[in-house]
Amino acid sequence: MSEEIRDPIDRAFAEGTPIDRALATAVREALRHHKHAGNPVVEWRDGAMHWIPPEEIELSEEE
Numbered sequence: 001m002s003e004e005i006r007d008p009i010d011r012a013f014a015e016g017t018p019i020d021r022a023l024a025t026a027v028r029e030a031l032r033h034h035k036h037a038g039n040p041v042v043e044w045r046d047g048a049m050h051w052i053p054p055e056e057i058e059l060s061e062e063e
Helices: 003-015 017-037
Strands: 041-045 048-052
Touching: 003 017, 017 041
Parallel strands: none
Antiparallel strands: 041 048
8 A cells, every 4th residue: 555545544543533423423423314214322321222213312502
């Protein structure tokens, strides 16, 4: 792999911000899709999995 390709990738991982934004966007989209389809989601809380019914899925105000 060339240095030209690796440097921006290394920089993105070191900085983290673009990756964090992309992951947050992906999570919001997944939650929106699940809620609108009527499907529950699973959340890891207090060392255990918890099912969240679609009517309890909270979407950010951006949605």
